[in-house]
Amino acid sequence: MKFKPKKLGLLVGLALAATGSAAADETTGLTDDSIKIGVMGPFSGNASSYSKAEIGLMAFYQMINDEGGINGRKIVAVQEDTGCDPAKALAAAKKLIHQDEVFMLHGNSCSGAAVAIKPEIVDAGLPWIVAHAVSDTISVPPVENIFHGVPTGNTNGEAMAAFVLSKPDTKKVAIVEHSNDWAHSYSNPARAYLKGHGIEPVAELVMERGQTDATAQVLKLRQANPDFIIGALYEAETAIFLRDMKKYGLDTPVMGTAGTDLENTLKRVGDLDTVKNYFVLHPYVDNLDGPLMKKWADMIHKYYPDEELTNFSYISIGSGVALVEALKAAGPDLTRSKVMAELDKIENLDTGILSSTITWSPEEHRGAKSSAVAGFVDGQPTVLKAWNTPY
Amino acid sequence: MQTSTGTLSKRRRIFWLVPLIALALPLLTNPYTQFIANAMLIYTLVTLGFSVVIGNLGQLAFANTAFFGIGAYASAIASTNLGLPWLATVPLAGLAGAFGGFLASAAALRGIRLYYLAIVTMAFGELMRWFYTHTGVLTGGTDGLPVSRERDFGLALTSDTVQFYVFLIITCLLVAGTVNLLRSRIGRAIIAVRENEIATASLGIPTSQIIVTAFMWSGFIVGIAGAMFALHTGRVFPESFGLTQLIVNFAMVLVGGLGSVAGAVLGAVALTALPEYVRAFPGMEEIFFGVIVMVVLLVMPKGLASLLARVSPIFQQRYHRD
Numbered sequence: 001m002k003f004k005p006k007k008l009g010l011l012v013g014l015a016l017a018a019t020g021s022a023a024a025d026e027t028t029g030l031t032d033d034s035i036k037i038g039v040m041g042p043f044s045g046n047a048s049s050y051s052k053a054e055i056g057l058m059a060f061y062q063m064i065n066d067e068g069g070i071n072g073r074k075i076v077a078v079q080e081d082t083g084c085d086p087a088k089a090l091a092a093a094k095k096l097i098h099q100d101e102v103f104m105l106h107g108n109s110c111s112g113a114a115v116a117i118k119p120e121i122v123d124a125g126l127p128w129i130v131a132h133a134v135s136d137t138i139s140v141p142p143v144e145n146i147f148h149g150v151p152t153g154n155t156n157g158e159a160m161a162a163f164v165l166s167k168p169d170t171k172k173v174a175i176v177e178h179s180n181d182w183a184h185s186y187s188n189p190a191r192a193y194l195k196g197h198g199i200e201p202v203a204e205l206v207m208e209r210g211q212t213d214a215t216a217q218v219l220k221l222r223q224a225n226p227d228f229i230i231g232a233l234y235e236a237e238t239a240i241f242l243r244d245m246k247k248y249g250l251d252t253p254v255m256g257t258a259g260t261d262l263e264n265t266l267k268r269v270g271d272l273d274t275v276k277n278y279f280v281l282h283p284y285v286d287n288l289d290g291p292l293m294k295k296w297a298d299m300i301h302k303y304y305p306d307e308e309l310t311n312f313s314y315i316s317i318g319s320g321v322a323l324v325e326a327l328k329a330a331g332p333d334l335t336r337s338k339v340m341a342e343l344d345k346i347e348n349l350d351t352g353i354l355s356s357t358i359t360w361s362p363e364e365h366r367g368a369k370s371s372a373v374a375g376f377v378d379g380q381p382t383v384l385k386a387w388n389t390p391y
Numbered sequence: 392m393q394t395s396t397g398t399l400s401k402r403r404r405i406f407w408l409v410p411l412i413a414l415a416l417p418l419l420t421n422p423y424t425q426f427i428a429n430a431m432l433i434y435t436l437v438t439l440g441f442s443v444v445i446g447n448l449g450q451l452a453f454a455n456t457a458f459f460g461i462g463a464y465a466s467a468i469a470s471t472n473l474g475l476p477w478l479a480t481v482p483l484a485g486l487a488g489a490f491g492g493f494l495a496s497a498a499a500l501r502g503i504r505l506y507y508l509a510i511v512t513m514a515f516g517e518l519m520r521w522f523y524t525h526t527g528v529l530t531g532g533t534d535g536l537p538v539s540r541e542r543d544f545g546l547a548l549t550s551d552t553v554q555f556y557v558f559l560i561i562t563c564l565l566v567a568g569t570v571n572l573l574r575s576r577i578g579r580a581i582i583a584v585r586e587n588e589i590a591t592a593s594l595g596i597p598t599s600q601i602i603v604t605a606f607m608w609s610g611f612i613v614g615i616a617g618a619m620f621a622l623h624t625g626r627v628f629p630e631s632f633g634l635t636q637l638i639v640n641f642a643m644v645l646v647g648g649l650g651s652v653a654g655a656v657l658g659a660v661a662l663t664a665l666p667e668y669v670r671a672f673p674g675m676e677e678i679f680f681g682v683i684v685m686v687v688l689l690v691m692p693k694g695l696a697s698l699l700a701r702v703s704p705i706f707q708q709r710y711h712r713d
Contacts, residue, residue, distance in 0.1 A: 043673030045635070051673075081673050085635075086535065086628050087430070087620070094423035095670070112535060112628045119625055123549075137534065180524065180533060 026335040028126075029103030033069075035327070035334070036076045037061070038096030039107040040089065040117075041132075047084035050109035050312055053132040054079070056296075057107060057316040059303040064324055071332040078102055084109070086116030093117040097124045104128065104339065106323065107316060111135035121146065127340050129323055131316035134258075135185070142365040145336075147343050149319025151258075151356060151368045156281055157189025159371040160255050163279065164190075164228040165197055166386035167253065174203040174224055174252075176217055176241065177232035186232040186257045202226050207237055214244040222250050229254045235261070238278075239268035246274045253277040255373070261311045262374045262381050263288070272379055279384070282374035284314060285355050285391065287381045296353055318354035322346050322367065355383070355391060406570075409656075410563045417552045425551040426623075427667055432558040433619045434659035438643040439569055439652065440613035445641075446650025447573060448605040449585030451505055454495035454512035455640055457519045458610040460632030462488040462617020464523060467536040467627045472529070476543040481561065481618045488614015489607040491519075496606035500599050516637065523629035535628040538621045548622060558619050565612050570652055572608060581605050585650075642680055646687045648694025657695040 029036035041054030061075040069075070078100050082089035089110070096102045097120070104127040108114045114133040121128045122143050129147045130138050134156065139148035151159070164173055173194055177183040191201065203224040205217045218241070221229060231254045233241060238260050245251070256265075258281040266275050286292035288311065296314055300307055307313070326342035327334070346367070348357045355372035372391050373384045383391040416428055441455040465487035466480040475483075498511045523530045530536055540549045547553050572578050580601045583591040592598045621627050639662065647658020665683070669675040691697050 044676055048674070079671075079673070081670060081676075083676075085630065086626065087624050087631060090624055091423065091426055091430075091667070092670070094426050098422040099424070112533065112630060115535060116624060116626050116628065135534070182533065 026337060027103075028101050028336075030073070030334055033073055034076045035070070035073045035104075036078060036100065036102045038080060038093075038100065038102035038105045039077050040080045040082050040092050040096065040105065040113075041107050041109050042084040042113075043079065043081040045083040045085065047110060049310070050084070050132065052307070052310055052312040053109050053314075053316040054107045055304055055307060056300050056313045057131060057320050059300040060317045060320040062303045063299050064320075070324060070327045071334070073332075073334070082108070082110065082113045084113055086113050089113035089117050090120060093120050097121075097126065102126070103334075104336065106319070107131050108133050109312075111138070114138050118143075118146065126336055127343065129319050129343075131319040132312070136366070139365040142363060144362075145340055146365060147319075147360055148366045149322060149358065149368065150315055150354075151281075151283055151371045152366050153185035154189040155356075155366065155369055156258055156371055157186045157191075158193045159281060159373070160186060160230055160257070161190040161193035161197075163373045163384070163386060164230060164255050165194070165199075166389070167228060168387070170227045171199070172202040172224070172226045173199055173228050173230060174205070174221055174226035175201045175230045175232070176203075176205045176207055176214075176221070177230075178209050178234065178237070179206050180209070182259070183232035183257075187230065190230055190232075207233060207241060209234065209237065211237060212240060214241040215248070217241065218244045218248045218250055221245075221252070222248060226252055228252065231256050233257075234259055235264060235268065238265055242269055242274050242278060251277055253279065256280040258283065258311075258371070262376070264311075266376075272376065276376050276379075279373050279375035281371045282383055283354055283356065283368070283371045284383070285353060285372070286383055287374065288314075290383070293353070314353055318351035318358065318368070321351040321353070322349055322358045322360075325349060406567075410559055413559055414556075417555060422551055425555060427664060429551060429555050429558055429619075429623055431660045431663045432555070432562045433616050433623060434640070434643060434663050435562055435656050436565055436612050436616035436619070437640050438647060438659040439566065439655040440609040440611075440616065441640050442644050442647070442650055442652075442655045443569065443573075443581075443605055443609045443612070445644060446648075447578075447581050447585060448602065450499050450602070450605075451509045452495060452499065452512040452606070453509050453637055453641070454491065454515050454606075455609070455613055456632050456634075456637040457495065457512075457516040458488040458491045458613035459617045459620065459636065459640075460516075460519050460523060460627075460629075461491040461610075462614030463621040463627045463632070464530055464536065464617070465614065466618035466621040467538045468529060470539040470621075471537055474539070477538065477540065477548055477618070477622050478543050478546075478557075481615055484618035484621075485611045485615040488610040488612070488617060490610070491614065492606035492608070492610025493603060495610070496603045499602050499606070513634075513637070516632070517634075520629050520632055523627075523632070530629075531627075533629060535626045537626045538624075540622065540625060554622060558623075561615060561619065565615065566652060566656070569608070569612065573652070577601065577604060639680070642684050645684055646694055648696030651694065651696035653699055654694045654696030657699075661695065 039054050041051040042048050043051045058077050061077050065074045080092035082092050106129045108130050109132040111133040115137050127145050129149050131149045134153045136152045136154050177187045229252050260280050262280050329342040330338040343360050344362050347359045356368040356370040358367040360367045385391050444452050462484035466484040469475045469480040469483050470477050580596050584598050584601050643658035643662045648654025666676050669679050
């Protein structure tokens with residue numbers, strides 16, 4: 001077998017010439033009657049419960065299609081699984097962009113996966129609305145084609161601290177948290193907010209994941225005697241912490257993250273008395289079973305009758321409402337640039353589902369800048385703007 | 392003697408045909424399929440390194456994912472924190488992986504075997520993952536650590552095609568190196584340890600050194616695969632090196648054929664490519680993996696490599712595990 005280096009060089013040269021990133025085409029993924037949108041989410045794996053967000057979003061698309069579509073076009077959702085894994089998410093993004101040739105991307109739970117695909121999407125230049133992942137790294141500093149449609153980590157942390165300080169005469173605040181970045185993404189902005197209001201935490205405690213007893217933390221907190229506790233803990237540890245607080249007679253209010261759900265926490269601890277002073281971030285306009293959320297629940301069940309609804313099911317719909325507004329405004333001669341320009345014009349949009357309005361501008365692509373809080377008032381879960389102030 | 396030499400020569404020529412044909416692959420791919428092809432090369436090395444310890448040395452050690460992570464983080468830290476070009480980080484990642492292999496071999500040298508060794512080495516992998524997560528200053532924690540992909544000695548490493556050619560060269564060198572190692576006196580000693588460690592020691596072969604060498608070579612290969620993975624994804628995260636990764640790699644070794652170099656390539660290629668076809672069916676990937684491993688173990692326990700051996704005796708390998 002004789003090997004000819006010149007031929008090999010030619011082959012390699014041809015291969016290299018055949019590559020190179022294709023310039024973003026303004027109308028890729030569009031036909032006269034359809035808009036192809038890539039929806040990435042963790043539809044498999046340990047974090048697959050997050051994919052309820054993408055299912056809610058796809059139900060919303062179907063509702064828009066049933067109502068006639070947008071400027072004569074129906075949305076065609078192309079679903080891709082990220083498994084919450086950065087490498088798998090990168091493959092999914094490349095497939096949607098280069099093989100399925102979608103017009104834009106929407107969705108994405110899991111911050112790690114979203115951060116991993118960001119450079120690919122920046123290079124490709126197509127619009128991407130992040131509809132569940134919360135890391136500020138995704139949309140800060142702002143990039144022309146990436147829009148955040150849910151409250152980010154900073155917003156959530158600040159909202160927690162703001163609610164804590166809305167309780168009259170709150171001077172002493174304690175923090176109990178996991179030692180991971182997830183917890184820090186809530187606690188650090190909360191600390192900064194408190195500091196900005198002249199408050200240093202009276203106690204900062206760690207409760208590790210998987211810990212089944214919080215006696216040490218609770219006894220230290222009893223000694224510190226705070227007016228409010230910020231708890232950046234996962235749901236299981238939150239239940240243990242609240243249980244031990246009750247056990248040692250500590251009835252200080254606790255402000256939890258969006259990673260816990262009020263009703264689920266009640267189910268875990270088993271009695272209302274233990275959770276009566278527990279508050280969580282709640283990004284919606286009403287309780288999940290409240291009248292303002294009913295139409296969204298009915299919408300999801302219309303298209304996915306067997307879908308079990310959770311806190312995650314609704315989180316991406318608000319950004320869907322914003323997208324539809326932008327697509328309508330961009331008109332029938334749609335291009336990617338027009339959509340991005342229209343997204344940048346969205347200001348104080350009341351989505352009817354998120355408690356925060358959405359505002360995007362070329363300088364700021366974090367659209368949802370606040371979050372409501374949910375807590376039990378007279379034994380009923382209630383959405384609150386501030387302490388004792390219903391939404 | 393002539394026949395044996397002729398067969399060996401033929402086998403070597405066929406081995407080189409595969410990468411030569413692969414040179415033309417980028418003509419047929421788009422960025423997505425090229426990305427998957429690049430992943431195949433990375434997992435070829437991961438599977439090969441795993442196979443050396445589990446198939447050739449015969450130790451039930453699952454530190455493979457730890458070596459992979461160590462290599463990936465060594466490359467990312469060296470490129471991002473120290474500013475080294477990615478190519479310069481490759482040997483560093485290999486050495487870091489080899490050091491990981493040295494640490495993992497300590498358990499085997501202490502006489503820990505079988506399931507106990509499996510648990511100890513899995514714990515090593517989880518410990519490393521804890522380390523990546525909780526040393527944010529060095530590793531970026533759960534936010535991950537980006538890998539600098541600036542031009543590297545004149546190569547535009549952001550291009551999947553350029554990455555493919557670089558990965559192909561590295562993979563060919565390491566596959567050829569492993570084949571040569573297994574054919575050498577050390578390789579024969581590795582196989583002998585697998586077959587009967589006490590009998591091997593009674594022949595005056597330093598079995599401890601042989602075990603350490605096999606673990607370190609495995610760590611070296613997989614560490615380099617880690618550096619390739621870091622470049623491939625552009626950012627490394629702790630969750631990429633968990634139990635799921637380990638299970639996938641183990642399935643690749645089983646499907647390809649324990650202890651077979653050709654099997655490592657086949658297993659990695661098959662189990663990187665085939666799951667992409669079930670992407671459209673969420674949740675099917677786990678079922679697919681389970682079914683394919685069961686079918687291969689039931690129908691061809693020696694893996695896909697045994698199919699090649701049936702086609703022609705030139706594919707038979709002496710160090711393949713029966």
